[in-house]
Amino acid sequence: MKKTIGIPRGMLYYEFFPLWEAFFMEIGYEVISSPKTNKDILDMGIEACVDEACLPVKIFHGHVEYLKDKVDYIFIPKITSLYKREYCCPKILGLPYMIKNSIDDLPEIIDIEINTDRKGKFEGSYGKVGKYLNISRREAIRAYRKIEDNKDKNREWLNNIMPKNPLRNKTERIINILLLGHSYNVFDEFMNMGILDKLSNRDIRIIVAEDVSEEDIRMYSDKIPKRMFWTHGRRSIGSAFKLIEDEKIDGIIYLSSFGCGLDSVLVHLVSYRAVENNIPIMELTLDEQTGEAGFNTRLEAFLDMMKWRNRNEDNISPSR
Numbered sequence: 001m002k003k004t005i006g007i008p009r010g011m012l013y014y015e016f017f018p019l020w021e022a023f024f025m026e027i028g029y030e031v032i033s034s035p036k037t038n039k040d041i042l043d044m045g046i047e048a049c050v051d052e053a054c055l056p057v058k059i060f061h062g063h064v065e066y067l068k069d070k071v072d073y074i075f076i077p078k079i080t081s082l083y084k085r086e087y088c089c090p091k092i093l094g095l096p097y098m099i100k101n102s103i104d105d106l107p108e109i110i111d112i113e114i115n116t117d118r119k120g121k122f123e124g125s126y127g128k129v130g131k132y133l134n135i136s137r138r139e140a141i142r143a144y145r146k147i148e149d150n151k152d153k154n155r156e157w158l159n160n161i162m163p164k165n166p167l168r169n170k171t172e173r174i175i176n177i178l179l180l181g182h183s184y185n186v187f188d189e190f191m192n193m194g195i196l197d198k199l200s201n202r203d204i205r206i207i208v209a210e211d212v213s214e215e216d217i218r219m220y221s222d223k224i225p226k227r228m229f230w231t232h233g234r235r236s237i238g239s240a241f242k243l244i245e246d247e248k249i250d251g252i253i254y255l256s257s258f259g260c261g262l263d264s265v266l267v268h269l270v271s272y273r274a275v276e277n278n279i280p281i282m283e284l285t286l287d288e289q290t291g292e293a294g295f296n297t298r299l300e301a302f303l304d305m306m307k308w309r310n311r312n313e314d315n316i317s318p319s320r
Contacts, residue, residue: 002030005110006071008063009034011056011092012079014183018157020075022147023126027135032071034063037190041066046288048102054257055287056184057091057098059191064099064106073108073132077125080115086231089262108132155210161187162208163200175306176205178243180236180270181255181263183210185286192255193292195284195299199253202303207249209239216242224269233266240270244277251280251306253299258287280306 005024007017013033021031034041037059045062053061067074076096079088087093096111112128126144127137177199179186186208189196199206209217217238221228228234243249252274256263267283274281282302284295 002028003073004030004032004071006032006034006067006074006107008060008067008074008076009036010060010063010188011095011184012088014158014161014187015154018153019147023129023144024075026143026147027129027133027140029073029133032067034066037063037188039190042190042288049098050102052259053098054091054259055191056182056188056257057095058288059184059188060095061099061102064103068103068106071107073110074106075110078111078113080113082114082116082231084116085227086229086234088231089260158187158208158210161196162206163197174203174205175251175303176207176249178207178209178240178249178252179255180209180240180252182232182236182257185255185257191286192284193290193295195253195255198296198299199303204303207243209235212239212242220245230262233262236266237269241273244273244279249279251302252282253302254281254283256283256285258285258290280309 007013007020017033024031041062042059043062044065045058045060048065049058049061064074064076076099078094078096079092081087091098096109100106100109100111110129110132112125112132114122114125116122123141123144127141129135130137130140133140179195179199185192186196196206217235219238220241221234221238223241224237228237240252252270254263254267254270256267271281271283280302282298284298
């Protein structure tokens with residue numbers, strides 16, 4: 001019987017799961033994901049995690065709690081750097097240490113550090129898996145090289161998460177909304193209270209940062225005065241600036257986590273550029289206290305005002 005690797009459905013899961021699944025299957029392990037986030041998982045995460053953590057980190061703890069008695073190993077890498085001279089959020093860097101100190105009776109945690117080497121590659125990082133799973137470094141690197149292109153198939157995988165939008169209402173001009181935020185805020189339907197379906201049901205065409213090429217993201221994010229050294233900050237800014245400049249969007253909804261220091265800066269940078277270009281923008285903040293009724297009211301009001309503005313008064317300021 002194959003041994004099992006658990007992968008929690010949280011944090012950067014939505015960016016790397018196809019790659020991680022293919023890698024562990026290639027070296028002969030069965031991969032088990034935790035289920036979609038639900039109230040039980042949230043409650044377990046809140047109970048296990050420190051109060052000061054943001055909602056995505058608490059939810060990640062809940063996914064680990066769910067998996068810990070069901071698998072032989074849990075994969076929680078320390079994702080330090082995905083590009084040279086750029087870094088991930090400190091909570092992503094510290095995630096394996098938080099888990100080990102917050103949750104008891106864990107199986108073995110595979111906590112390799114994922115970091116670019118001098119050539120900008122990750123082979124060495126994945127080669128370290130060998131010391132946990134009794135395979136050689138060479139075997140692990142060979143497996144990674146074989147499935148490396150899976151990371152480029154992530155958008156195809158995310159298409160299965162995105163709602164199918166038939167755009168039924170043809171009587172009004174289609175509104176294109178950029179749904180901006182970290183992948184775990186945009187694609188975890190429990191955390192964001194089903195906003196993808198809510199937008200789709202209102203005949204909104206949804207655009208996400210993953211629809212913009214990495215080349216364009218990096219080029220447009222370089223337009224800010226100082227170098228952006230947060231990779232996920234660069235993604236938010238670059239995709240927003242590109243779509244604004246190309247006039248591909250009619251509005252922006254920014255999903256942020258309460259207490260996220262990175263979001264508190266990014267939302268202002270994006271807002272200034274949006275307002276300069278007459279693009280309405282709204283920030284929706286998520287935490288465990290966010291009520292769906294208030295969330296829906298703000299969302300519906302924003303969309304109604306956008307549609308009214310498009311029909312009647314397109315010279316009205318988009319400023320919040």
